[in-house]
Amino acid sequence: MAILNRREFIGGAVAATGFMSVASAADDRPLRLGLIGCGNYGMVNVNAAFKAGGVQVVAVCDVDSAHMNDSADKIEAKQGSRPKLSADYRTLLEQGGAEAVIIATPPQWHALMFIDALAKGLDIYCEKPLSYDVREGQAMAAAAEKAGRIVQIGFQRRKSKAIQQAREFVREGGIGKIVQADVQIHYTAGLRDTTVKSPPATLDWNAWCGPAPKLPYCEQIGHFAWRLEKEYGHGHLVDWGIHLIDATRWILDEGMPQSVQAAGGIYYFKDKITTPDVLTAQFDFATCPVVWRHRLWGAEEYTPEVSNGIFVYGDKGTVFVTDNKWVVIGKGRNAERKVTEIRSDMGGEHMQEFLEAVRTRKQPICTTADGHKSTATVKLAMIALETGRKIAWDADRQDIVGDAAAAKMLKRPYRAPYKHPFRS
Numbered sequence: 001m002a003i004l005n006r007r008e009f010i011g012g013a014v015a016a017t018g019f020m021s022v023a024s025a026a027d028d029r030p031l032r033l034g035l036i037g038c039g040n041y042g043m044v045n046v047n048a049a050f051k052a053g054g055v056q057v058v059a060v061c062d063v064d065s066a067h068m069n070d071s072a073d074k075i076e077a078k079q080g081s082r083p084k085l086s087a088d089y090r091t092l093l094e095q096g097g098a099e100a101v102i103i104a105t106p107p108q109w110h111a112l113m114f115i116d117a118l119a120k121g122l123d124i125y126c127e128k129p130l131s132y133d134v135r136e137g138q139a140m141a142a143a144a145e146k147a148g149r150i151v152q153i154g155f156q157r158r159k160s161k162a163i164q165q166a167r168e169f170v171r172e173g174g175i176g177k178i179v180q181a182d183v184q185i186h187y188t189a190g191l192r193d194t195t196v197k198s199p200p201a202t203l204d205w206n207a208w209c210g211p212a213p214k215l216p217y218c219e220q221i222g223h224f225a226w227r228l229e230k231e232y233g234h235g236h237l238v239d240w241g242i243h244l245i246d247a248t249r250w251i252l253d254e255g256m257p258q259s260v261q262a263a264g265g266i267y268y269f270k271d272k273i274t275t276p277d278v279l280t281a282q283f284d285f286a287t288c289p290v291v292w293r294h295r296l297w298g299a300e301e302y303t304p305e306v307s308n309g310i311f312v313y314g315d316k317g318t319v320f321v322t323d324n325k326w327v328v329i330g331k332g333r334n335a336e337r338k339v340t341e342i343r344s345d346m347g348g349e350h351m352q353e354f355l356e357a358v359r360t361r362k363q364p365i366c367t368t369a370d371g372h373k374s375t376a377t378v379k380l381a382m383i384a385l386e387t388g389r390k391i392a393w394d395a396d397r398q399d400i401v402g403d404a405a406a407a408k409m410l411k412r413p414y415r416a417p418y419k420h421p422f423r424s
C-alpha cells in the first residue's frame with residue numbers, strides 16, 4: 001500500500017471536516033509512528049492508522065520476537081519499508097525516530113512507557129485501561145498535563161454514533177430526569193490451558209511481567225488471555241466492562257463515583273481464573289446509581305440482544321444503547337419503541353482523530369484525565385470486592401476516605417528493579 005503523505009491525508013481530512021490548519025498544510029511528510037506491543041490490538045491500531053493515512057510505522061517493540069517479526073512483516077508489506085525492531089521500549093523511544101507512539105501492551109506496563117514517552121516529547125495513543133493501579137493513573141494524568149503533548153486513550157466507544165446519539169437524546173431531556181443506569185456485558189469465556197509450563201522460546205516472560213508480580217507461566221495468563229488474571233488484566237469489568245463504564249460516565253457527564261460497593265466472586269471457574277466470573281458493582285455517581293453486572297459462563301441470556309449495553313432510566317422513559325444500536329422505550333403500556341440501528345468505525349475514527357490532533361495540536365476527545373477517571377472507577381469496584389466494604393471516594397483529594405487498608409490498595413508495590421511513578 002502506498003503511504004499517503006501528509007498533504008494527501010490532510011486533503012482527506014479537509015474533505016471530511018472542512019477544516020485545515022495552515023501549519024499542517026505546509027508539512028508534506030508522513031507522520032512517523034512507533035508501536036509498543038505488537039499483539040492483537042497493537043496491530044488493530046496500526047491498521048486503523050494506515051486506513052487514516054499519512055503515516056509511516058518507523059519502529060516496533062515487543063518482548064516476544066515472534067510477535068514483533070510478524071508485525072514488522074505485515075507493516076513492511078503495507079508501507080514498503082521495514083520498521084526498526086527493539087525488544088526494549090526505551091530503545092524505541094531513544095532511537096526509533098518516532099514522533100508519536102501507540103502503547104498496546106498489557107496494562108501493567110502502560111504507566112512507565114507512557115511517562116517515559118512523554119519525557120521524550122512524544123505524542124501518545126495509549127490503550128485502555130489507562131493503568132494497572134489508581135496511583136499510576138494519577139501520575140500519568142499529572143505527567144500528561146505538565147507535558148502538554150497530544151494524548152488519546154483507547155476508549156473508542158466515544159466514536160460510536162449510537163452512543164453519541166443516545167447521549168444527545170438523554171442530555172436534551174428525552175427521557176426526563178435520569179434516576180438510574182444499568183450496564184452489563186455477559187459472555188461465555190473460553191479459557192486456555194492452565195497448566196504451568198515454560199513460556200514460548202520467543203517470549204521474554206520476565207520482561208513481559210515487568211513491574212507486576214512474576215507468576216509461573218501458563219497459557220491462561222499469557223498472550224491475550226491475561227485479562228482474567230488479577231495481577232495483569234484484573235478481570236472482565238476492568239478489561240472490557242471499562243468501555244461501557246467510560247461511555248456511561250460520558251453519557252451522564254459524570255466524573256467519578258462518590259462511593260462504590262461490589263459483590264461476586266469466582267463461582268464457576270474455580271482454580272482456573274483469579275477474577276470474578278460473577279460480579280455486581282454499584283457506583284454511586286452524583287447523577288444516579290450505576291449498576292454493573294457480568295456473568296462469564298452458561299447458556300445464552302434470556303434476552304441476548306441486551307447482553308452487552310447500557311440502560312439509562314429516566315422518569316419519562318428508558319434508553320438502551322449498545323455499539324451499533326440505540327432504543328428509546330417510552331412510558332406507558334402502549335408506548336412505542338424507537339429503534340435506531342447505526343454502524344460506526346469506532347476504532348478507525350478514534351485513531352484518525354488522534355492523528356489529526358497530532359497535526360493540528362488540538363487535544364482529541366479522550367484525555368489522560370478521562371482515561372484515569374474511568375480506570376479508577378472500575379478499580380474502586382475491585383477494591384470494594386476485595387475488601388468486602390463500601391468504598392467512599394473523595395474526588396478532590398483523589399483518595400479513599402475512612403478506610404486506610406482500602407486506600408493502600410490504590411497503589412501496588414512494583415517488582416524490583418522497577419520504580420512506581422507515583423511519588424507521594
Ligand SMILES: NC(=O)c1ccc[n+]([C@@H]2O[C@H](COP(=O)([O-])OP(=O)(O)OC[C@H]3O[C@@H](n4cnc5c(N)ncnc54)[C@H](O)[C@@H]3O)[C@@H](O)[C@H]2O)c1
Pocket residue numbers: 036037038039040041042061062063064067087088089103104105106107109127128129154155156207208209210222223224225239
Ligand atoms: N480498545 C479496545 O477495544 C481494545 C481491545 C483489545 C485490547 N485492548 C488493549 O490493548 C492492550 C493490548 O491488548 P492485546 O489484546 O493486544 O494483548 P496481547 O497479549 O495480544 O498483546 C500484547 C503485546 O504486548 C507485548 N508486550 C508485553 N510486555 C511488553 C513490553 N514490556 N514491551 C513491549 N511489548 C510488550 C506482548 O508480548 C504482546 O505481543 C491492552 O491494554 C488491552 O486492554 C484494547
